[in-house]
Structure formats: structure tokens, C-alpha cells
Amino acid sequence: MQESDREIVLDALSIHERVVQMGQAISRDYATGNLLVIGVLKGAFVFMADLIRAIDIPLVVDFIQVSSYGHASSSSGDIIVRSKPTIAVQDYDLLLVEDIIDSGLTLQWLSNHFISQGARSVKICALIDKAERRAHQVQLDYCGFSVPDGFLVGYGLDFNEQYRHLPAIYHLKTPV
Ligand code: IMP
Ligand code: MG
Numbered sequence: 001m002q003e004s005d006r007e008i009v010l011d012a013l014s015i016h017e018r019v020v021q022m023g024q025a026i027s028r029d030y031a032t033g034n035l036l037v038i039g040v041l042k043g044a045f046v047f048m049a050d051l052i053r054a055i056d057i058p059l060v061v062d063f064i065q066v067s068s069y070g071h072a073s074s075s076s077g078d079i080i081v082r083s084k085p086t087i088a089v090q091d092y093d094l095l096l097v098e099d100i101i102d103s104g105l106t107l108q109w110l111s112n113h114f115i116s117q118g119a120r121s122v123k124i125c126a127l128i129d130k131a132e133r134r135a136h137q138v139q140l141d142y143c144g145f146s147v148p149d150g151f152l153v154g155y156g157l158d159f160n161e162q163y164r165h166l167p168a169i170y171h172l173k174t175p176v
Pocket of ligand 1: 099102107150152157158
């Protein structure tokens with residue numbers, strides 16, 4: 001990615017400050033809960049690493065990896081689970097952590113999946129919300145930033161597996 005192909009959207013300090021606020025809100029809300037934080041791989045791993053260190057109540061962590069074959073314009077889509085969590089979700093208050101929510105398909109499917117598995121409660125936390133693109137109804141309980149449409153990379157977000165390591169988030173001007 002050339003400097004000219006990208007435009008900064010969220011710098012590292014702004015991300016850090018917002019993630020700390022989100023961690024504090026989660027700590028308050030789950031003070032009497034039994035918190036299991038499940039990250040959606042791969043994109044959420046950087047955000048989740050920072051988020052859990054901003055939470056000061058007991059918690060356990062796990063991950064799920066999924067692939068989506070849905071289309072934002074259709075009302076249904078298929079999700080394939082590539083890798084499952086190892087912790088049984090029963091008796092836990094689940095917090096699903098995602099990098100970015102676009103059509104909503106992935107999180108709608110995951111939320112229903114974990115409710116049907118017997119989780120005590122399921123809430124959703126996403127760093128970035130592309131609300132304009134929502135095709136599937138989901139309740140976003142914790143949202144870091146809302147952005148307009150556009151393809152973003154960095155801080156875990158990839159384009160063809162590249163750019164996840166960048167400490168800030170950029171708009172990729174020519175993703176294809
Ligand atoms: P959804 O199921 O349509 O909400 O898609 C969410 C997933 O698509 C995210 O977990 C990302 O992996 C990917 N995604 C959506 N928008 C972007 C983006 O702007 N940059 C990188 N990945 C994205
Ligand atoms: Mg993702």
C-alpha cells in the first residue's frame with residue numbers, strides 16, 4: 001500500500017482512548033456477571049487484546065473463526081464455522097467481539113448460534129460500525145466508532161490478509 005493509496009481514518013491514540021472507555025463500560029455492566037469474551041477471528045484479535053486489558057473484572061476468553069458466504073443485499077447467507085471455541089458457553093454471559101460490522105450477517109448468525117447453545121446472555125461489541133450497509137438486524141451493544149461506507153484496513157482489519165499489523169486504521173482507496 002502506497003501512502004497515496006490510503007487515508008488515515010482513526011489514529012492509534014483515538015483508538016486507544018475509545019477502547020479504554022469501552023472496557024470501562026463493560027466492566028461496569030458485567031460487574032455481577034460471569035463474563036466470557038469471544039473474539040471473531042481473525043479481524044478481532046488486535047482489538048480484543050487491547051479491550052480485555054481495559055476490563056478490570058474477572059473474565060475468560062475464547063475465539064471462533066467463521067467464513068461468510070452471504071451477500072449484503074440478500075436477506076440470508078451462509079456462515080461456515082472454521083474453528084470453534086473450546087469453552088462451553090452455558091452459564092456464561094457472552095460478549096462477542098468483532099472488528100467491524102458491515103451487513104450484520106456474521107454477528108446475527110453468531111448471536112443466534114450462541115443463544116441456541118445455551119449462553120446465559122449474548123451481547124455484541126464491535127470496534128467499527130458501517131451502519132449504512134446493514135442488511136441484517138443486529139443489536140450492537142458496544143460500538144467504538146461509526147463510519148460511512150468504505151473499505152478499512154489496519155488494527156486487525158485486512159485486505160487479502162495484508163495490513164492487519166498497522167497500529168492505526170486507514171481507508172483503502174483502491175482495494176480492488
Ligand atoms: P458482515 O457479516 O457483512 O457484517 O461482515 C463482517 C466481516 O466482513 C468483518 O468481520 C470483516 O472481516 C469483513 N469486513 C467488512 N468490512 C470490512 C472492511 O472495511 N475492512 C476489512 N474487513 C471488512
Ligand atoms: Mg471479521
